[in-house]
Amino acid sequence: MTDRRFRVLVTDEIDPEGVALLRAHPDIEVVEKPTRPAAEVLAEIGEYDAFVGRSATRVTRELLQAGDRLRVIGRAGVGVDNVDLRTATELGVAVINAPGGNTVSVAELAFGVLIGLARNIPQASESMRQGRWDRSKLGGVELRGKTMAIVGLGRIGSEMARRARAFGMTVIGYDPYVGQSRFEELDVERVERLNDALERADVVTLHVPLTGETTGMIGASELARLGRDAYVLNLARGGIVAEDALAEALHAGRLAGAAVDAFDVEPLPADHPLRSAPNLLLTPHLGASTRDAQRNVAVEACEAVRDALVTGDLSAAMNASGVGGAATRELRPLLALADRLGRLGRALVPGALNSLEVRYTGPREHAPRPLLLSALQGALRDVVEHRAINLVNAQHVAAERGIETATTMVGGRGELGEEIELRLEGGERSIRVGGALLGETHGRIVRIGAFRVDVAPRGVMMVIRNRDVPGVIGRVGTLLGEAGVNIAEYHQARLSVGGEALAAVSVDSRIPAEVVDRLTALPEILDVRQVEME
Structure with missing residues (x-):
């Protein structure tokens, strides 16, 4: 269950069978109103998470900007001539139509x-x-x-x-x-x-x-x-x-x-x-004017709007470039892993991000583009004020900031199964982070820079660079324990005895700044970063 119900405004005489799909979900509140003047819709659109209509109501730039909560626009029909698609994409509002219903x-x-x-x-x-x-x-x-x-x-x-x-x-x-x-x-x-x-x-x-x-x-x-x-x-x-x-x-x-x-x-x-x-x-635009077509497009659009709100499924969004179709639904574990890798890599590259490249090793030819968008979503999640970053607008936001992007695909399977590697560059620093999908749903972080690790991307992850000397793990664990921080996983890696080492530590909650300062003050610790994975 969600913390609050999603509110959906339905207008333009959408077929009842489609509206019923929305009403049936316990997390969705449907407000159904007839087609009204634009000024009336504009005055209240800020109260809704989604809008479902046909061609009678124009979804303009002004309307989209006023819809502070808007996440999805559903169009019960094929065309979206009445929707400002560019603005919707800029604002991260998914636009869903019903291309098959009529x-x-x-x-x-x-x-x-x-x-x-x-x-x-x-x-x-x-x-x-x-x-x-x-x-x-x-x-x-x-x-x-x-x-x-x-x-x-x-x-x-x-x-x-x-x-x-x-x-x-x-x-x-x-x-x-x-x-x-x-x-x-x-x-x-x-x-x-x-x-x-x-x-x-x-x-x-x-x-x-x-x-x-x-x-x-x-x-x-x-x-x-x-x-x-x-x-x-x-x-x-x-x-x-x-x-x-x-x-x-x-x-x-x-x-x-x-x-x-x-x-x-x-x-x-x-x-x-x-x-x-x-x-x-x-004929007076009768192409879709059959009872069957109106029912079909309403069901198709409302079902996709419901899934976008409740599960975040944007496979039906026409402005989520490269993220569409049933095949993409199968990518969800990989998309989640790419998002977490993007968050991790961004935390390790301070300052302005210049480029992000995704390298995918696996059998899915359609995977690189969605994985890039998901990695951008993770990397850019905290850089834009007053705008949510999602698969709809991630590429647009990256382009706005001059961030170069690229994808590479390697066929077959990697050493650990399907693998994703991100290379991020910012300022004078770059980092490689990698993950693998073990089985069908089990994502793991397996590389941070030159270090091999094995930790689940959950909760909050700390990345600690330290000197490879005795007692470091004990001192870190003791300090976190005294601060009431519960450790879920602790993976220590090194390249050579006595050199630099890296710890990937998964904890249950964000670590207070004063605790991070105490960790950093330890003589063996070179650097501490933390990133929220959920």
Whole structure:
């Protein structure tokens, strides 16, 4: 149980099934309110640890800065256009969306409008209602044998590929951010250039996020590469297709038809040129507007928000770069060890930190990046005022301070199993600290500088440099005992007889400054550092 309950503000008509997941947890208090003016939300956001909504409430920089307690933003939907992602990342607020919940609904709508265009279904229905029988004027085309070009082979694009193949279509795809193995898995021919895909396409369907790179990616010049019998589908985000250019191409008869479900400005203005364009199916952003999709995205988002609050699981956070997916959940013992190594290394490198490098030895190819973030989280935990350091903003904070970072991976397994080594540099001093995961969950500190040690990263750790002379361990133990400090582990290491030695001492509580001063005053002691591991 936590010391206090997490308060979550839920708005924008989130499906009750998702809200119920939050309410069911004893450590979460849910406050559900309807969509309200921005000023009202701003006035009370400081009372909440998390916010869950859809697109109606804009999560601005001002709102995020006012949310002193905010740890998580949950968006029950795919897009996060209404969230200031950069500010959230700077402040360490995890942003969670629901990328899988509406996948099928969007893909089914896309094929629904495509079939409607190909068979003139809307025109046929309207003519029948008007008492006409326009059979000879409303002949259409088959999808079988046609080529569909999918721009963006993510979740929805992948569903489009599966359905297109079921209709007997040839499927090609353009997505520079997806590996060849994914194309092969979906039986989609990879096309390296967007223009090449457009020139071959009978149907172009767009399934990409709205970014600086994708804004206006289908403009007049791209539309001109399509044949007169081609169809364009935009059920992704307004702004990906240049709306004026699309309207002009349809009016000029240079396209067979198009369908648009997302617009630059919503609701679509009454006098917008798209409203009068021929052979165009317009829908009011219905892609995710099924009962199934709304339930799915609410459950997906609320479940991830719950886990982020209660267990610290950020695997669903889209701004925790490199820390995502189910595979990362398996890294938790390693992430905890990297965090503790970061704390230890930082305590041993006083002054400004210049660089931090993580070296991972083990079989998990995706591990180095999350381990770097976790090590930064540990190393920077006490250097920023008024801001929590976590896996979301650790890299950003490091960049702000000019701290260079790097990762190295060594395949296979180390001498002790999976191993992590950190090299930290600050001023004129550098230190190497290392740890190993023994078994699946048993993390140990195994290296401090040149010394081999073996101590659990728990409680408070003291690192004592001393001369290798008789009686040091006894004097340290006696002094700590007299101060009421309980020793959990004491590991002494040396490089040579009579030289410098190092002790890694795990104790149950932080040692008062006056006790540290008394330890340092012992003639055999060269240096004493302590670091909180929990």
